[in-house]
Amino acid sequence: MKPVDTSFCLAHLLVCVNQRHNSSLPCCASGDAEAIYQKLRGWIEAHNMLSRIWITRTECLGWCHVQGSTVAIYPQNIWVRAMTLEDCDALIEEHLRPLLNPASPTRR
């Protein structure tokens, strides 16, 4: 086992795109999950930050009892649930754009 150097990673976004089959329980895929993933990834890519701001599709993150999708951002430990595609701009401005600024206190 070898540890991985992640010191260059500013943030890792976990975007739940879980699809429940054969269940009446809500799931992120029944909302905007894939579109949210694509929009956030597109923004990161447009800023040439894919190597420093990671984004991963995930299975259930455990907050799907409300309509909408779940996104977590680490190491900032920011969790957003009931997220819609329209919420992406606010998430970007509040949590991602500051990572582009070297003076940002959230940058490692």
Ligand code: FES
């Ligand atoms: S299905 Fe997305 S948080 Fe559960």
